[in-house]
Amino acid sequence: MKKIHIIGLGLLGGSFALALKKALPDCDITGFDNRQKHLDMALEMGLIARQQEVPDRDTDVVILATPVDTLFDLLEKTLEQVGANTLVMDFGSTKEQLCRQMAAHPKRNQYLAVHPIAGTENSGPGAAVGNLFDGKVLIICEMEKTNIHLKGLAYDIFEAVNMKLRFMDPGDHDLHLAFVSHLSHVSSFVLGKTVLDKTSDEKNIFDMAGSGFASTVRLAKSSPAMWAPIFLENKKNVLAAMDSYIQHLSHFRDMIAEGDVDGLNQEMQEANKIRDILDIKE
Amino acid sequence: MKKIHIIGLGLLGGSFALALKKALPDCDITGFDNRQKHLDMALEMGLIARQQEVPDRDTDVVILATPVDTLFDLLEKTLEQVGANTLVMDFGSTKEQLCRQMAAHPKRNQYLAVHPIAGTENSGPGAAVGNLFDGKVLIICEMEKTNIHLKGLAYDIFEAVNMKLRFMDPGDHDLHLAFVSHLSHVSSFVLGKTVLDKTSDEKNIFDMAGSGFASTVRLAKSSPAMWAPIFLENKKNVLAAMDSYIQHLSHFRDMIAEGDVDGLNQEMQEANKIRDILDIKE
Numbered sequence: 001m002k003k004i005h006i007i008g009l010g011l012l013g014g015s016f017a018l019a020l021k022k023a024l025p026d027c028d029i030t031g032f033d034n035r036q037k038h039l040d041m042a043l044e045m046g047l048i049a050r051q052q053e054v055p056d057r058d059t060d061v062v063i064l065a066t067p068v069d070t071l072f073d074l075l076e077k078t079l080e081q082v083g084a085n086t087l088v089m090d091f092g093s094t095k096e097q098l099c100r101q102m103a104a105h106p107k108r109n110q111y112l113a114v115h116p117i118a119g120t121e122n123s124g125p126g127a128a129v130g131n132l133f134d135g136k137v138l139i140i141c142e143m144e145k146t147n148i149h150l151k152g153l154a155y156d157i158f159e160a161v162n163m164k165l166r167f168m169d170p171g172d173h174d175l176h177l178a179f180v181s182h183l184s185h186v187s188s189f190v191l192g193k194t195v196l197d198k199t200s201d202e203k204n205i206f207d208m209a210g211s212g213f214a215s216t217v218r219l220a221k222s223s224p225a226m227w228a229p230i231f232l233e234n235k236k237n238v239l240a241a242m243d244s245y246i247q248h249l250s251h252f253r254d255m256i257a258e259g260d261v262d263g264l265n266q267e268m269q270e271a272n273k274i275r276d277i278l279d280i281k282e
Numbered sequence: 283m284k285k286i287h288i289i290g291l292g293l294l295g296g297s298f299a300l301a302l303k304k305a306l307p308d309c310d311i312t313g314f315d316n317r318q319k320h321l322d323m324a325l326e327m328g329l330i331a332r333q334q335e336v337p338d339r340d341t342d343v344v345i346l347a348t349p350v351d352t353l354f355d356l357l358e359k360t361l362e363q364v365g366a367n368t369l370v371m372d373f374g375s376t377k378e379q380l381c382r383q384m385a386a387h388p389k390r391n392q393y394l395a396v397h398p399i400a401g402t403e404n405s406g407p408g409a410a411v412g413n414l415f416d417g418k419v420l421i422i423c424e425m426e427k428t429n430i431h432l433k434g435l436a437y438d439i440f441e442a443v444n445m446k447l448r449f450m451d452p453g454d455h456d457l458h459l460a461f462v463s464h465l466s467h468v469s470s471f472v473l474g475k476t477v478l479d480k481t482s483d484e485k486n487i488f489d490m491a492g493s494g495f496a497s498t499v500r501l502a503k504s505s506p507a508m509w510a511p512i513f514l515e516n517k518k519n520v521l522a523a524m525d526s527y528i529q530h531l532s533h534f535r536d537m538i539a540e541g542d543v544d545g546l547n548q549e550m551q552e553a554n555k556i557r558d559i560l561d562i563k564e
Contacts, residue, residue, distance in 0.1 A: 190549075194526050198523075208455075209399075211402070212463060216501055228543050252471070272503060273474075274478060
């Protein structure tokens, strides 16, 4: 029976507990969340068997699923608490800074840096769903730095919950994620704020918002406590992605101002190619 | 038996034909589309009973569901072709310019300016679905300028397909739509283009794109032939919405650059309020 401990019982941590219970029913899952409300809810929902602030020294795997700005301290503390045969993993959305901070850590080989590409705009244990990770990609960084037996156990667990493993350099990870994830969140948060600022005194104009608006602005419902740290940890790449986006927007704006129908059509036809890419994924 | 003629058998025209056939099965529905392929497909799918380029003089209702830059000429031509008891409506996404162009038309009272808030990112008759209009809002502009009997017939038809009628000034319509619809389309087209430009040589990075990216960029699949004319017809308001969006983005960018956690949190918490509004609609 494997002993698994999850710190941070929100959307990701809670959903992973549900997936584990289904895929590996003989696991003993303990956990902790420093928000008492989340901890109570996780117990009530049966996400964890019992709460425990400090993992046992013989825990097989500890998963850290807390905001990215808390991970380094928590990782250091956890590696002190556990024994020599425990693997500690974080689920953070940024990887470069954490891998750099961990580079010279004496227990570096007990750490595995992973990022499950899974989530929704909802947060907290109440948002946990058992199939969140099913069929999704898991990015693993610097796997060569992790003990072979410990990472083998991790791969077995991720494959048991039906994830697809991908291996990547942490710098490449953060750069690409800035474009395919962090920028989407920025654009959606800012779109929501722009429209609310314009229309705060006339709520009924949202009668005119169709399903397209709802889709584009969906990520504006996401948790600020999760996203502010991601934008700041990945500042360099997020700023580069935003600068490119703002430049593309200004160009599109100018084409509208000048009535450049051909230019607009060409730009939109190129954007249409996103259909081929998304359809392959679906 | 009412005679209804639909010009433009794409997503909107085709879906409206399907809704009519279900709600009012004894209608005689004819139609036309100047793209031979769309016309053939509409006939094959049974969207219309038969094709006809010119509506009969005794047609009860003619619906124009073509791109907005074609509507004024088509409206003038159609009003010449039909008799004095025919209502002509357009389904265009912009209303101010068309209402102004029609203001002094001798047959103004046979025209009703409407905009169904319904659509998907797909286009053409193959994208038509029978429930596209079900429960959706229909905005009607300058209803006081339309003959009372003709608009009564229109209201009956829209209520038969289960739409909710809303009445609005055409200028207000175009301003609000710029924010709750046209801006979403711009932001999504440009997001798609920005990400594709960055990553054109490494398609596999889309492995890292989660469901959030797919949602935010969904509208980038939309038809350029439909959207370029909307952006240009509603240029004044679309530019105002884009300028506000770019300004909000630059502010958000600066807060990230300066590490202003409190400012970022506040901005995102305000954007989170979009949840209340969208949840009411759902």
